[in-house]
Amino acid sequence: MRCVLITGGTGCIGAATVHALLQLGAERVVVASRSASVGLLRLWFRETLDPRIGLVRGDVGDARDVERLVRDADPTHVIHLGALQTPDCESDHARGMAVNVGGTLHLLDACVAHAKRLARFVFASSAAVYGLRARYPGPVVRESDPLAPVNLYGTWKLASEELVRLSHERHGVDAISLRLNTTYGKGRDRGKTAGVTRAMKAIALGSARGAVIPHRMAYGGRENYHYVEDVGAAFARAALMPFTGHAAFNLRGTTIPVADFLARIADVAGSLGLTRSVDLGIAPDAPVNPFVCDLDEARIVEAFPGMPRTPIDDGIRATLETFVAMAKAGELRLDPV
Known part of the structure; x- marks a missing residue:
């Protein structure tokens, strides 16, 4: 049975991802958030939540909380969306780093210790890992171009990408980071x-x-721009569709x-x-x-031919x-x- 643990799953992208996971046939989706409330899932599941969804309370900034989440869920797949956005990162640097970098580290460590069935780890990165658009003279910005984040949010997303890569190299779990814009x-x-x-x-x-x-x-x-339903589908496909190894991909957009x-x-x-x-x-x-735009999509289309772009x-x-x-x-x- 495929069980997906998703952090930040009641927010905008999280709710769309939960919906897409169920459409792809996930048997169980454990949705972790600080409130454990339904949140924006109501936009996708109007009357009652799908019985395959489980809501749990958890703060990715708290290592013990994360350890409990992973141990109880025993996931086969993890999608890590939980993070603070740019304004919160700038207003409280310590909290921003504790959640956006520490949270990723806590989750990876907990997966190594307790998620013995884990087959895939998908991280929500950002195009903020790139520099300003003027830094890239070509018509598109590729994953292989230099990374030069201009704010703390992008810096911490890049740090988390590196943690995901390192965990893959040490422990062998297939891992993907998805870089998205607006x-x-x-x-x-x-x-x-x-x-x-x-x-x-x-x-x-x-x-x-x-x-x-x-x-x-x-x-x-x-x-x-990315349409929200496409973003949810991208995370779901990155988690459940065939893939081996580690990669960071630009998300399809316009x-x-x-x-x-x-x-x-x-x-x-x-x-x-x-x-x-x-x-x-x-x-x-x-x-x-x-900020950066014109993200090249050739690599993600090659790896996941069914990735949508509405x-x-x-x-x-x-x-x-x-x-x-x-x-x-x-x-x-x-x-x-």
């Missing part, structure tokens, strides 16, 4: 790069209220200007009869996004339709949940 879609509420998702929320809420809720992006330039993404939102909203609720733009003083217009349409239904039911809000 996720959009239902459940994506937190962080600066949630702006395009919040733009779609503003349209849906405005339509439900018969009003216009303006939305202005805090930055412009170009950005690499790079376009932020302004173009907003224009596509407006076009799709118009096709859904929501034009009167559209007021989108980029703030006049918004800086240009300097066209942006289709992802926008699905997200808007979900948000409109939620707004009509009184279940949508602009503030993070």
Whole structure:
């Protein structure tokens, strides 16, 4: 029986990953989070949770907690998503390192000690391990390009990638790190790069209220986007599909200007009869996004040929339709949940 232990499994990407794991036939998914609450899983499992899901409380920053989680779950596969985001890492350096690096180390150590059936370890890394986009003169950024993170979050993601590699070399468990950029879609509420998702929320809420809720992006330039359902599918496939060895992969995505993404939102909203609720733009003083984009996807497509990449217009349409239904039911809000 395949049992997947997933940390951070009630957040945006975690909830999508749990859904995708069950679609791929995982017999048991143990979802660990600090609250052990349903969280954003409700967006994917509306009425009742699938009986194959088990919710457990655990803090990856606490070594004893992690040891208990792994011992009790006895997983065949582990997906490590649990981490603090950039603002939290910058506001509390010690806590950020304890969770984002220490948590990875705790989990790897616990797997060596207690997960005797473990076949695969998948780590949620980030394109933040790369440097600024200007550092890479080519049309795409490859996994083999130099890594030069520009903030603590990226530095700690890179440190965790190295811990995953070292654990693989010492103990032989197949291991994958997935590097992703900006996720959009239902459940994506937190962080600066949630702006395009919040733009779609503003349209849906405005339509439900018969009003216009303006939305202005805090930055412009170009950005690499992943639809949330694709991200969940990528982690599930990286965990369960055939693979041997160790690798770090860029996640499949699409790079376009932020302004173009907003224009596509407006076009799709118009096709859904929501034009009167559209007021989108980029703030006049918004800086240009300097961070890496144009991630090359050749290696992950070769390793996992079925990795999805939803066209942006289709992802926008699905997200808007979900948000409109939620707004009509009184279940949508602009503030993070």
